[in-house]
Amino acid sequence: MKILKLFVLSVAILMTTVGASHGAPASITPATFRPGATNPTNGSLVTAYTPAITFTWTASGGTGGKYNIDIATDAAFSTIIGGTFGTPISSNSFHFVYAFTPTTYYYWEVQAYDVHSVASGWSKFSFRTSVQNPTLLGPANGSTLNNNLPQFSWSSVVGASGYTLEVARSDLFNLIVFKVNLPYTSTTYTPTTDLPANMILYWRIQTLNSAFGPSAWSSIWSFTTANPPTIPTSLLPLTGKVDNDFTPGLFWQAVALPGGTTFSDYRVQMSTDKTFQAPTALCFNDTSITSLNPTLPATKLELDVQNAALPVPPGTDCPTFSYGGITSLQPATTYYWRVRAESTGGWSDWSTINTLLMSYPQVDYTTFSPANLTSLTTNLQQFSWHRPIIGTGVLTNVFALQIFGSPDFRNNGVVNITKNGAGYIPVTPFPACATLYWRVSEGSYNSTYGSGPWSNSAKIFTACPPGVPAPISPKLGATVPTAMPTLAWRTSTVPFGYIFTHYEIEITPDKSFVYLPLWGDITSITHQPTSSFTLITALPGHGTYYWRMRACDSQPSCSAWSTAFYFKY
DSSP, rough: OOOHHHHHHHHHHHHHHHHHHHHOOOOOOOGGGOOEEEESTEEEEEOOOOEEEEEOOOOOTTTEEEEEEEEEETTOOOSEEEEOOTTTTSSOOOOEEOOOOOOEEEEEEEEETTTTTTBBEEEEEEEEEEEEEEEEEESSTTTTOOSOOOOOOOOOOOTTTTTEEESSSSSSSEEEEEEEEEEEEEEEEESSOOSSSSSSEEEEEEETTTTTOOOOOOOOOOEEEEOOOOEEEEEEEEOOEEEEEEEEEEEOOOOOOOTOOOOEEEEEEEEEESSSTTTTEEEEEEEEEEEOTTSSSEEEOOOOHHTTOOOOOOOOSSHHHHHHHSSSSSSSSSEEEEEEETTTTOOOOOOOOOEEOOOOOOGGGGGBSOTEEEOOTTTOOOEEOOOOOOOOOOOEEEEEEEESSTTTTTSSSEEEEEEEESEEOOOOOOOTTTTEEEEEEEEOSTTTTTOOOOOOOOOEEOOOOOOEEEESSSOOBBSSSSSSSSEEEEEEEEETTEEEEEEEEEEEEEEEEEEEOOOOTTTTTTOOOOOOEEEESSOOOSSSSEEEEEEEETTTOOOOOOOOOOEEE
């Protein structure tokens, strides 16, 4: 039985061999030599597809084998975009030049033929093209930086969900300086800390996408970092303090220079915009300070017409120039200023941004009433002044008023108040025959812009009125028997050098003396020694009457009104 089985098997092998030698189909199952994908592998993400992809597969056809390949945009292979189109090739690779679309699925299939032209079944694969990588824009390749906080920029990529930026000390990117992931909306990035100085660095960027990313890295660019001076330290004015010097000096600490570099200038910027970028903001840019000034503790910039007329150089952060011709800063306005040092090795970072609050403007004393060197005719003089025009500054209606007996406003204070409105009426008379000085400032110490500088002072001379007469009769509350009573008083005195002119008497049934008196100013009593007066016109009827009087001289100036008396008729 064993001999028989062996014979049958040998015959089967012989028949197979003879059949093959006469071109009969081989008995090897085609599935056993289907090619396998080696590039792109099935389901893989292809990042390098421009301008072509080289398709490769396992050489399953053996020695002398051939292959067909189809490349399509759909899994059914109804739209074939490339391949051998039925003409087999002997290589197990196919270089296909084609404008592949980013973020797209593609399909490819390959079939093997052995040396006897026996075909395998088709092996089918898919791959997807990645999102495109960005194009680098700056810093330019091979450039040298002016500042070690450069802005990296690149082209935006359609379909990006973000970007990864790498900066390294080596073009192998094994010595990373920083790596950062950025949102898809970003096409620029500025580091938050300085890059290492005086060094060649390399940078690249790739695009992120959840389904079709990341992309291939961009090209690699290099640059040399700056070797800048130290950062200036601002000294004065103190940030956030109110300053009433509208042409302020700006002070900062002199900087140190790295070896091998030469100082160029300080750049000072001042603006009403804290970002120094608002196109409508006042922006001042100056580079006229070209001395490092190493022997002094600070360097000073004085704003003047010449500097204010300088145009802003291209590329600075002041986008427009609107300072020209202005010789002082605007009152009641917030300014921001900063400074940096520039040298042949590059620019330092900007100093800390300082806030400068300009106070309210000085009140013009030429608008004062009473004006300078005025002699008052009453010691209840009304005061007024004009508030300044402050341009774009914040308006206020609060003023400080000082009236003192000394020109330095340190002694003999009469009035020292803060009030609303550009005017004042004293509630008690000023001292007679005195020399006073008065001045005004706008604002208050507890406001944002503080109190403005004091105006120039005005010198005034208070009135020297006669003494106040004292009514005697009719006695207080007495009843008079006649409608034309006689009024009597103690006479007043007149200061030396002045001439008495008359008494003024008021008689009225209104004890407040608000309503029109029956007798107004009785000026017929023109002799100082006179101490009585008999009415020449009868009272209009019975009732209670109030009367008071005062003395006047040639200034003209009158005393205060006497104490009011009343009588009944």
